[in-house]
Amino acid sequence: MYTKQCLRCENKSFSSASAREWECPYCGKDLAEEKARRANHNINIQSIYRILLQKKGFEVYRQTAYLSSRSN
């Protein structure tokens, strides 16, 4: 598993191999020139949560904050 961080939007993308063609899935920037780094295989809940937020946008976070503020 390899990872590259986008220079433009700073999101991380992942691939099973250090592919020559690598496009940022978030903003479409060509990351072919970026150096691929080995992804950390340790499962990190916080980083997964961040990736989920980046993928779904912050709407989920806002809803959660709204609901929890109502229940208080």
Ligand SMILES: [Zn+2]
């Ligand atoms: Zn990007």
